[in-house]
Each structure stands twice: as structure tokens, then as C-alpha cells.
Amino acid sequence: MIPPAPSLLKHPTVNRREMLRAGGIGLMGLSMSDVTALRAQAAHTGAPQPPVKSVIYIFLSGGLSQHESFDMKPEAADTIRGEFRPIDTATPGIQISEHLPLLAQRSRHWALVRSLTHGHNEHSNGHHIMLTGRSEMPRGFNPSKPMPTDDPTFASIVSATVQGKNHLPSAAVIPETFIHASGRVIPGQFAGIMGPQRDPWVIDAAAKCKKCGACPNCFDHQQRDWEHTGDPVFESPNLRLPDQLTSQRLGRRLDLMQIVEDGQRHLDRAADVAAMDRNRQTAISLLTSGKVRKAFDVHAEPDEVQEAYGKNRFGWSLLMARSLIEVGVGMVQVNLGRNESWDTHGNIFPHLKNHLFPPTDRAVSALIDDLEQRGLLDSTLIVMAGEFGRTPKISRLARFYKYPGRDHWGAVQSVFFAGGGVRGGTVIGSTDSIGGYPQDLPQRPENMSATIYDALGIHREAAWYSSLNRPHFVYHADPIAGLMG
Structure with missing residues (x-):
């Protein structure tokens, strides 16, 4: 079992120990909020662990249509099959959308689960389900905002159970938190019942791109009036030392901080400082390691590499994900789709064809190629999903859209898996003739989350502990059978 996590402060007062910690951080030129944002609660079980891999979870906010992507129904009626046509992949018998040609060429590296299902059709519910791997809504769930009773997101679970x-x-x-244009902060992205100190590390690299859509092809899926901010903006956080703080001066500050901590340990030997030690090490690593800093600077990559991924939010995000995996971050969640860009109630065919599929096809294919060339594909599992699928029947909301689309549909969606030991050219599960419900081998979000945790080497009996020392088990189902080779 994972040992209990360090206890958290129970009262909003600041004692002498916390003052010393805050002062020590100040010596480094870092704020408490900086360190809190970098907090990693790491623990492990005493049992032998399988080889640890990495995971890149690409989340398509808004809901990817299975009919237009990975589970096409060309023989169905016009009101079901839509305008797109299937094309053959490199694997005989597997077809996907004509607008995903690069992925079609790489089918030896990926597999599809066409039968993932849950029971919710609302965006907030779906996000919570597919970002936490829990099918049921938690007590006190509020679709308008995150609640302390929410289930913890994948990134928080991984931070608590995998050693960095x-x-x-x-x-x-990366590259941002999901916040709707209305200002609604979408649930499921935070630590929830784990406590805010375990909220995931968010690298806000798209803060200056204020509009919605798939930069550089920004668009509003409801076609409301807005003005783009200009060229696509993707900036890594400023990780340089302040101009006045040379590496030599940083070293002297760290020596002074050591003196402060030695005195603190003498007075407070029983105090738990392990968590703050990890935070300090993280901050120092970010400031002093050239290799780590480089992982955040996608524009320092060769131009041909950036072009392969696409010089846009999709491409740069996946390029940064690859770089973070290389320097030791075990799981990177990539949020693709600001303001629920994949929510294709209307104009589904032009939006997917012109705005969403091209950067996704290009960036994901480049990620697969790049990982393979670097010898990292077999040890990196790529997962791509949204909060739900889309309705079998094409519909029309003439009030908002010029052309037809599909509505929300939690009953089934297709999930894409690549690398990480996946059996390439495999399809698990199927849907009925209209792509509305699983026909065989239905999978739940709990199976998907178990697959992610298993790939990361998290033990099947792993648990994280609350501040009340209550265990919460990580696994709630078995990994998806037949997916891994």
C-alpha cells in the first residue's frame, strides 16, 4: 500500500515553520504560488512494479463524432452516414475518415476502441467522467464549477502515485485549463477530494491566445462575432533566472537556505518537510537545468520539426508533450479544443474538414513518427478521446448554424490508442448498424483509466490517502482486454 501522504494544514494560520518555508522560498526568488503550482505528491507501493512507461492523453473538448472519424457507417441511410467517406488504412479491413489520411498510413502503430460508453450527454458531466475515469457523478456535483467533492483528475492521481x-x-x-467562453470552469480538471494542494501542474502556454478554436484556424462553432488576437501565440512559461540572479548567486542563496533549514530541522525534527523539499527541487530543476528548460521552448526545436507537427496550438502542444516525456514527466494531458471546439451541433462537415481534422491528423501523426525515431514510441502510450460521441442521426439547428450537425451522445464513442505496447492494427468492440450503441465488448471509462494507470506501472492495489488517512483505491476496473500486445 502507498504510505499516507503528509498531512495538510488544517487552519488558515501561518506558524513559525511555514514562515521559515516561505522565507526560504523567497531567498530563491520564487513565490509560494509558484511552488504550489509545481507540487508533486509522490508515493509508491512496496510491491514490485512493472516497467514504467509514459502516457500522453489528448483530450478533444466538445466531443469527437465517431461517424466522421473512426467508426464510419457508409452503408447506413443518408441521415446517419453523413458526407465523409471512409478510406482504407495500412491495415487490411480497417477504414477511417478520408480526412485523416496521415493517421490511416500509420495504422500499424495504433488501435481503436469503438465501444466506450457512459450514460451522460452533458458537457460538464462528460468532462468529469473522461478526465477522472469515473462513470458516476460524485456527491455534490455542480456542472457550473468544480467542487471539493469531485473525483480527482488523472493528472492528480498520477502525481500522487508515480515518482517523478x-x-x-x-x-x-498543457497548454491551458478548460474554461468556457461564458467563464464556466469545467469540472473534472482538478484534484477534487484529494485537496487543492494536489491540483495538477498546468503549464499555461496559450494564455495570450484569447479566442476559441484550433489556432491558427480559429473559429467559433456557433459563428458568433469575435476578433482574433493576431498570429497564433504559444509561449512557454518564463523559466529564466531573473537578470539579477546568476547561477552563482542562486547557489549562494541555496547555501543560505540550507542553513535556515538546518536550524529548522534542529527545532522541528518531527515536522514533515519532504513535500517542501520536493517542491524546492522542482523549482531548482526548472531554473538550473538546461535540458529541462529546453523542454518548454518549442520554438527552439528545428524548423522542420515544428513544421512536421504544425506551427499552431495543436502542433506545439504535442511537441511540448513529447519534450516533457523526454525529461521525465510521466503523464502529459494535452487539452485540444478551446471553448469546446469539437462541439459540432452544426456545420459539422466544414468544421471538421477545414478546421479540426487537418491540425489533429498532422500533429498526432508527427508525434507518432517523432517518438518512433527517438526510440520512445514503445514506452509511450498515446490516448485520444473526448467527453462523449455524437448522435447517430444528423440534425439541424437552423437558429445557430447554416449546415447540419450532430448532438451530444454519451452512449458510445471511439477512443484512439497508439504506441506504448498497443497491438497496432487492432479494433476492440463494435457498434450497431447506426453507430449508436455498443454491439460487443463495451468498455467503461474505468477500463480506460485502468489502461492508463497500468501503462504507467501503477500497482493494481495502489491507493492514495486523504488527510484523514482514508485510502482511495486507484483502480476501479480492469484494463481494456486485448489492447496491449
Whole structure:
């Protein structure tokens, strides 16, 4: 079992020990909020662990249509099959959308689960389900905002159960938090019942791109009036030392901080400082390691590499994910789709064809190629999903859209898996003739989350502990059978 996590402060007062910690952080030129954002609660079981891999979870906010992507129904009626046509992949018998030609060429590296199902059709519910791996809504769930009773997101679970490397957190989220244009912060992205101190490490690299859509092809899926901010903006956090703080001066500050901590340990030997030690190590690693800093600077990559991924939010996000995996971050969640961009109630065919599929096809294919060339594909599991699928029947909301689309549909969606030991050219599960419900081998979000945790080497009996020392088990189902080779 994982040992209990360090206890958290129970009262909003600041004691002498916390003042010393805050002062020590100040010596480094870092704020408490900086360190809190980098917190990684790491633990492990005493049992032998399988080889640890990495995971890149690509989340398509809004809901990818299975009919237009990975589970086409060309023989169905016009009101079901839509405008797109299937094309053959490199694997005989597997077809996907004509607008995903690069992925079609790489089918030896990926597998599809066409039968993932849950019972909710609302965006907030679906996000919570597919970002936490729990099918049922928690007590006190509020679709308008995150609640402390929410289930913890994948990144928080991984941070609590996987040891980080190079003094970095073991999980990260890029390039931004999901916040709807209305200002609604979408549930499911935070630590919930684990406590805010275990909220995931979010690397906000798209803060200056204020509009919605798939930069550089920004668009509003409801075609409301707005003005783009200009060129696509993707900036890594400023990880340089302040101009006045040279590496030599940083070293002197760290020596002084050691003196402060030695005195603190003498006075407070029983105090638990392990968590703050990890936070300090993370901050130092970010400031002093050239290899780590480089992982955040996608524009320092060769131009041909950036072009292969696509010089846009999709491409740069996946390029940064690859770099973070290389420097030791175990799981990277990549949020693709600002303001629920994949929510294709209307104009589904032009939006997918012109705005969403091209950067996704290009970036995911480049990620697969890049990982393979670097010898990392077999040890990196790529997962791509949204909060739900889309309705079998094409519909029309003439009030908002010029052309037809599909509505929300939690009953089934297709989930894409690549690398990480996946049996390439495999399809698990199927849907009925209209793509509305699983026909065989239905899978739940709990199976998907178990697959992710298993790939990361998390023990099947692993648990994280609350501040009340209550165990919460990580696994709630078995990994998807037949997916891994």
C-alpha cells in the first residue's frame, strides 16, 4: 500500500515553520504560488512494479463524432452516414475518415476502441467522467464549477502515485485549463477530494491566445462575432533566472537556505518537510537545468520539426508533450479544443474538414513518427478521446448554424490508442448498424483509466490517502482486454 501522504494544514494560520518555508522560498526568488503550482505528491507501493512507461492523453473538448472519424457507417441511410467517406488504412479491413489520411498510413502503430460508453450527454458531466475515469457523478456535483467533492483528475492521481524524475512533477497539463467562453470552469480538471494542494501542474502556454478554436484556424462553432488576437501565440512559461540572479548567486542563496533549514530541522525534527523539499527541487530543476528548460521552448526545436507537427496550438502542444516525456514527466494531458471546439451541433462537415481534422491528423501523426525515431514510441502510450460521441442521426439547428450537425451522445464513442505496447492494427468492440450503441465488448471509462494507470506501472492495489488517512483505491476496473500486445 502507498504510505499516507503528509498531512495538510488544517487552519488558515501561518506558524513559525511555514514562515521559515516561505522565507526560504523567497531567498530563491520564487513565490509560494509558484511552488504550489509545481507540487508533486509522490508515493509508491512496496510491491514490485512493472516497467514504467509514459502516457500522453489528448483530450478533444466538445466531443469527437465517431461517424466522421473512426467508426464510419457508409452503408447506413443518408441521415446517419453523413458526407465523409471512409478510406482504407495500412491495415487490411480497417477504414477511417478520408480526412485523416496521415493517421490511416500509420495504422500499424495504433488501435481503436469503438465501444466506450457512459450514460451522460452533458458537457460538464462528460468532462468529469473522461478526465477522472469515473462513470458516476460524485456527491455534490455542480456542472457550473468544480467542487471539493469531485473525483480527482488523472493528472492528480498520477502525481500522487508515480515518482517523478529530474525533480519534476510526474504529471502535467498543457497548454491551458478548460474554461468556457461564458467563464464556466469545467469540472473534472482538478484534484477534487484529494485537496487543492494536489491540483495538477498546468503549464499555461496559450494564455495570450484569447479566442476559441484550433489556432491558427480559429473559429467559433456557433459563428458568433469575435476578433482574433493576431498570429497564433504559444509561449512557454518564463523559466529564466531573473537578470539579477546568476547561477552563482542562486547557489549562494541555496547555501543560505540550507542553513535556515538546518536550524529548522534542529527545532522541528518531527515536522514533515519532504513535500517542501520536493517542491524546492522542482523549482531548482526548472531554473538550473538546461535540458529541462529546453523542454518548454518549442520554438527552439528545428524548423522542420515544428513544421512536421504544425506551427499552431495543436502542433506545439504535442511537441511540448513529447519534450516533457523526454525529461521525465510521466503523464502529459494535452487539452485540444478551446471553448469546446469539437462541439459540432452544426456545420459539422466544414468544421471538421477545414478546421479540426487537418491540425489533429498532422500533429498526432508527427508525434507518432517523432517518438518512433527517438526510440520512445514503445514506452509511450498515446490516448485520444473526448467527453462523449455524437448522435447517430444528423440534425439541424437552423437558429445557430447554416449546415447540419450532430448532438451530444454519451452512449458510445471511439477512443484512439497508439504506441506504448498497443497491438497496432487492432479494433476492440463494435457498434450497431447506426453507430449508436455498443454491439460487443463495451468498455467503461474505468477500463480506460485502468489502461492508463497500468501503462504507467501503477500497482493494481495502489491507493492514495486523504488527510484523514482514508485510502482511495486507484483502480476501479480492469484494463481494456486485448489492447496491449
